[in-house]
Structure formats: structure tokens, C-alpha cells
Amino acid sequence: MEPTADLELDSILRVSKDNIVITDGQGRVLKASPNCKSIYGKDVSELIGKSVFDLEREQVFSPSVTTRVLKEKRDIQLMQKTPTGRTVMATGYPIFNQEREIIRVISFSHDLTELESIKEDYENLRARMKLYETEIEELRDKEIKIENFVIRSKPMIRVWKLVKNVAKxxxxxxxxxxxxxxxxxxxxxxxxxxxxxxxxxxxxxxxxxxxxxxxxxxxxxxxxxxxxxxxxxxxxxxxxxxxxxxxxxxxxxxxxxxxxxxxxxxxxxxxxxxxxxxxxxxxxxxxxxxxxxxxxxxxxxxxxxxxxxxxxxxxxxxxSLKERKEDILLLIQYFLKHYNEKYHKNICFDSMTVDELVEYDWPGNVRELENLVERLVITAENRCILPSQLPFDIQFRHLKDMKFDDEGWGIPGQTMKDQVGEVERKWLRQAAKNCKSTYEMAKYLGISQTSVVRKLKKWKIEL
Structure with a gap:
């Protein structure tokens, strides 16, 4: 090997983040990277001239990728556990002469200890998450005491403690x-x-x-x-x-x-x-x-x-349910799961639909909520329930402050077209307040995105 090529090889061995070991056709170490000490616990001087078969018996290379390459005469990749406690992925490549005899084996060892540590941390995190999920399930079991009864709000927790005490x-x-x-x-x-x-x-x-x-x-x-x-x-x-x-x-x-x-x-x-x-x-x-x-x-x-x-x-x-808003979401989830199972469906509520249900006052309380969820599950044509599919009184709860005449026909002096326009403006303002884009507004309102753009322009409403 020419001096310049030798110098270049030594430079590669020195700067490489991987550990590189070069052996001859009999498995004797010719060159190695200086980082051998940190990975394998041996200085380069302790490896040069040594046989990889001996180093494998001494468990310096455990197992040795070079011995496998020499035996199988092909590229080999395997995992090693080193004496320094590191996890290493070693890859060996044979170099053949014209007679297809191995004259060199070059192996690269990539330190995966940090990745293994991250993997271990991840597994620990998964185990902890599983524990937390179990604890959450136990808490959830404690929340649902009897059929159709879910508790999270402070007012109901106080009631429930009293009920449990007096029951005995x-x-x-x-x-x-x-x-x-x-x-x-x-x-x-x-x-x-x-x-x-x-x-x-x-x-x-x-x-x-x-x-x-x-x-x-x-x-x-x-x-x-x-x-x-x-x-x-x-x-x-x-x-x-x-x-x-x-x-x-x-x-x-x-x-x-x-x-x-x-x-x-x-x-x-x-x-x-x-x-x-x-x-x-x-x-x-x-x-x-x-x-x-x-x-x-x-x-x-x-x-x-x-x-x-x-x-x-x-x-x-x-x-009442409007006095314990925190329970509404739990009740929605509970009834949705119950009636999906009962009717063999997989219906879900859009997040905006859930927002509308949570903000509604529920004059009929839990019974009204349960009946609505059951009806929506039964009659749903699509898998996801949008706000536009909710009953009129829930959709138009924002318009309850509109003034009507004695016969309930809207503001005196206004035509039906005026009143419909007022309803449309109210809906658009509410959607613009809750949504970040015209696409979200379209989903919220149950109309096309082009219709949203046209109506915003018509009523001069900015998103």
C-alpha cells in the first residue's frame, strides 16, 4: 500500500464515528479505529496481530462478525454485547482476490447503546402508560356506579357521597x-x-x-x-x-x-x-x-x-345537567358507547358537535341527552354526526335572544326573507368564531366550502 493511501486509511479510522476493524484472510487484525477502547475495552495495540477467533473466545468480540464472514464468505450483520456493556451492531464485508479467496475482512461496528437506552426508556414509558390506563379505567369504573349514571362534577360528587352514606x-x-x-x-x-x-x-x-x-x-x-x-x-x-x-x-x-x-x-x-x-x-x-x-x-x-x-x-x-356541565361529556361518551354496542354501529360525534351538546342547557336533563344520543345513533346516515344533524333547538340555541311579536312571527316589520337572513348571519358569525378556516366552517354548518365563501362575502363577515 502506498504511503499516501496508508495515511488516508489511518485518517478514516481516526475520524470515523463507527469502529472499524480490518483483518487479513486468516482473521488477524491489521488495523483498527482508536475508539476500540471505549467500545471493546481494548487499545488498538492490544488488538493488532491478534486472531479474531481468540478475541471471540476471550469475549472481546461477542460474537465476532469477522469469524462469521470468514466461515460463510458473505456479508454478515449481527448484534454484539461488548465487555464495556455496550450494544453494537456489527457489519462485516469480505474482500476477495481474483481466485475468489478472502484476503481482507472489513467490519464496521455502530454503537447502539444510546438507542437501546432510548428504547428501554420507551418501553418503561409504555409500561407506565399502561399502568396509568389501568388506573384511569379503575377511576372510570368508580365514576359509573349504576346504569346511565356518570359523575365528575363537584356538585354531583357531593351528592354521591351523601347518597352512599345514607344508603347504609x-x-x-x-x-x-x-x-x-x-x-x-x-x-x-x-x-x-x-x-x-x-x-x-x-x-x-x-x-x-x-x-x-x-x-x-x-x-x-x-x-x-x-x-x-x-x-x-x-x-x-x-x-x-x-x-x-x-x-x-x-x-x-x-x-x-x-x-x-x-x-x-x-x-x-x-x-x-x-x-x-x-x-x-x-x-x-x-x-x-x-x-x-x-x-x-x-x-x-x-x-x-x-x-x-x-x-x-x-x-x-x-x-340539573346545566349545573354540572363537567358530566355532559362523560355522559355523551357513555351513551354513545352503549348505543353503538346495542345497535351494532360505530357512530362518532364531530368535535364541534360535542361542543354544541356540551353548551346546550338540556332542559330535559340526562333523560333528554340519552334519548338524543340513541336517536342520533339509530338514524345516522354517515358515521360522523355533524352539528347540522342536531335538533333545531340545539342548532339555533344562539338565536334564543331574538325578539318576536305577540304571535311569535319574528320582529315586526320584517319579512320572512329578512328573518331567514338574520338566522343565516347568526350562524355564520358563530361558525366564524369557532372555526379557523372556511373548510372548518363548511363542516360546522353542513354546507359546501364555496357556499361558505359566498355567504361570508354576502354578509361582509370576516374570518
């Missing part, structure tokens, strides 16, 4: 709140968490039983008590709740004539059937719910004061 007792519970907030589900939870879980849960909708039949349904009757009565008689709903829980839903609809008898039953724990003379001793726990203001009803003479105070042992006010 035998105290009378009065659940107060708007229709659809989940009072019935809480009543069911109280029963199933109580000592009476093995007994019956008798649910009575006080607003669904005609007043003329209420007394016989509640207290029962003996045979022959009245025309059309069952010949064997019939136990009342209160009697059926013996050793269990009696849940009176819509208590505010309870007729005054029945209120006095109910008070007597609560005081004496006995019930007498219509036409009977012998009262039966009944042991039950009472849970009631109402969406009416019982205190105001007492003032108006519509509800007995003595019954009111008898019932108000543990009153629990369940907040």
Missing part, C-alpha cells in the same frame, strides 16, 4: 330535582346498597295512577270490598314492600286524601286494606322523589305539613 341506613330519603336528573336511578342505588337489598323494591309513580284507584292500589282491599273487586282480595303496593324499599316517585302528585293515610302508615308501620278490619304490620324503608317544591305546596295547602316534616329526614337535592 334505614332513614327516609327525599330526592329533589328536575325531571330527568337521575332521581330514579339514585333510588335504585340506595335500595341495592342497603341492608334491604334482598327484599323487594316497589316503585310507585304517584302521577300515573288515577286518583279514583289510588287508595285501592296503595293499600289493597279485601274480597267483596266493592263492585269489580277481585274475589280473593288484593295486597296493596305498600304491603308488597314489606322487608324491602317503597319508592314513591313524583310524590307531589299524591292526592290529599291519600296523604293522611300514608302519614298514618309511616307513624304506625301498619296498613289496613280497604274493607278490612285487621291491620297488617309492615316493615319497609321509604324513598321518595319529586320535581315539585313541596315547601311551596305546603304553603298553598296542596301538601300536608305534618307529612312534609315526617318525610324530610334526609333531603337530597340532585342538580
Amino acid at each position: 341506613s334505614d332513614a327516609t330519603v327525599v330526592l329533589l330535582g328536575e325531571s330527568g336528573v337521575g332521581k330514579t336511578m339514585i333510588a335504585h342505588f340506595i335500595h341495592h346498597e342497603s341492608e334491604r337489598r334482598g327484599g323487594p323494591l316497589i316503585e310507585v309513580n304517584c302521577g300515573a295512577i288515577p286518583e279514583s284507584l289510588f287508595e285501592s292500589e296503595m293499600f289493597g282491599y279485601e274480597s267483596g270490598s266493592f263492585t269489580g273487586a277481585n274475589k280473593q282480595g288484593k295486597p296493596g303496593l305498600i304491603e308488597l314492600a314489606d322487608q324491602g324499599t317503597l319508592f314513591l316517585d313524583e310524590l307531589g302528585e299524591l292526592p290529599l286524601s291519600v296523604q293522611a293515610k300514608l302519614l298514618k302508615v309511616l307513624q304506625e308501620k301498619q296498613v289496613a286494606r280497604i274493607g278490612g278490619v285487621r291491620p297488617r304490620t309492615i316493615n319497609f324503608r321509604l324513598v321518595v322523589s319529586t320535581n315539585r317544591d313541596l315547601e311551596e305546596m305546603v304553603k298553598k295547602g296542596l301538601f300536608r305539613k305534618d307529612l312534609y316534616y315526617r318525610l324530610m329526614v334526609v333531603p337530597i337535592a340532585v342538580p
